[in-house]
Amino acid sequence: MARGQQAEKIMTSALYDSFIADYYDESPIVRGRLQDVAFYRDAARDFGDPILELGCGTGRITMTLAEEGKRITGLDLSERMLERAVQKRAALRVEARERVHFVQGDMTRFDLGEKFRLVIIPFRPFQHLLEIQQQLDCLNCVRKHLAPGGRLILDVFQTDAERMHDPVHMRETLITEYRAANGRQVRISERVAAFHRAEQRNDVEMIFQVRHPDGRNERLVFAWTLRYFFRYEIEHLLARCGFRVVRLYGNFDRSPLSDSSPEMIYVAESQ
Ligand SMILES: C[S@@+](CC[C@H](N)C(=O)[O-])C[C@H]1O[C@@H](n2cnc3c(N)ncnc32)[C@H](O)[C@@H]1O
Incomplete structure (x- = not known):
């Protein structure tokens, strides 16, 4: 290439x-x-x-x-x-x-x-x-x-197989929050949307709640499938x-x- x-x-x-x-x-x-x-x-x-x-x-x-x-x-x-x-x-x-x-x-x-x-x-x-x-x-x-x-x-x-399939993870849980250099305030939370044990996969969502400096609020979801x-x-x-x-x-x-x-x-x- x-x-x-x-x-x-x-x-x-x-x-x-x-x-x-x-x-x-x-x-x-x-x-x-x-x-x-x-x-x-x-x-x-x-x-x-x-x-x-x-x-x-x-x-x-x-x-x-x-x-x-x-x-x-x-x-x-x-x-x-x-x-x-x-x-x-x-x-x-x-x-x-x-x-x-x-x-x-x-x-x-x-x-x-x-x-x-x-x-x-x-x-x-x-x-x-x-x-x-x-x-x-x-x-x-x-x-x-x-x-x-x-x-x-x-x-x-x-x-950790037990933790991996714990239904508690289906609840949205705050992971971190921070203020970025550009002034936006961000809260990141996570949840498992679905477990697929037989395939060793979890559908995961990382949810970004963003408050922009102009006051606008946004909810952005990064949805992906994780293979363990x-x-x-x-x-x-x-x-x-x-x-x-x-x-x-x-x-x-x-x-x-x-x-x-x-x-x-x-x-x-x-x-
Ligand atoms: C969690 S990030 C890790 C990035 C970087 N290695 C680091 O340590 O910060 C996962 C990265 O894998 C890349 N990726 C996922 N599937 C890929 C594939 N099939 N071929 C090449 N890159 C891939 C994604 O685009 C993403 O940039």
Whole structure:
């Protein structure tokens, strides 16, 4: 795929091509995620570059790795998320800016014609892949793009089955509220609209109640379906695609996976 100052454009009706792209970086939910940035920065130091980041979104992790001196390609389906990323890249120092490339594409079918020392999928884009075939397609694409000895790092949350299906989550619950720099007051709440246990999916709604500086009120709903995974399922998916798990962490402090771990962070290599 061609590279350039703009992300390459494809026609898409991506989930994130909505208001969510405008609220993503300012939200305390995203701003508060610092531990994963440090974790991926350390991984980049350990495994080197070039790096491919799948589901890079607005480039939250991408920019840090570029500032660390790493060459990095960010791929995402959403044009609006990538527009944000391109704006953020423009604010980097020239040397760092030149190390970052963005590609609009689908992480289940891409061919970049390049091999990478490290492929990362930070903050759960993999949980947007609802079908097993999509998950396999993604991992097979990753393997084709890994340089010999290269690593894949993939994070998903650890599923607490009891909590996952608790009907209490169908009630709208306030998650956070904040005032943005542009003066708008935002309340974010969340609810599960439907459970699909047999398919390991929940239909989730994130509801943004926005009071604009001109007094206007808006209710915006980001509705999406979340695929949740269990530990050995991911290991089997990886094995089916020719990967071996070399590390499995339960959090971004690199603690081992335990019953109470919030995350499942897989470091895998080609077998
Ligand atoms: C929760 S955001 C994570 C963004 C970024 N990795 C971060 O850490 O802030 C999930 C991202 O995955 C992207 N995504 C979802 N499905 C995708 C797919 N099939 N191919 C590429 N990107 C995808 C979305 O567009 C969105 O930007």
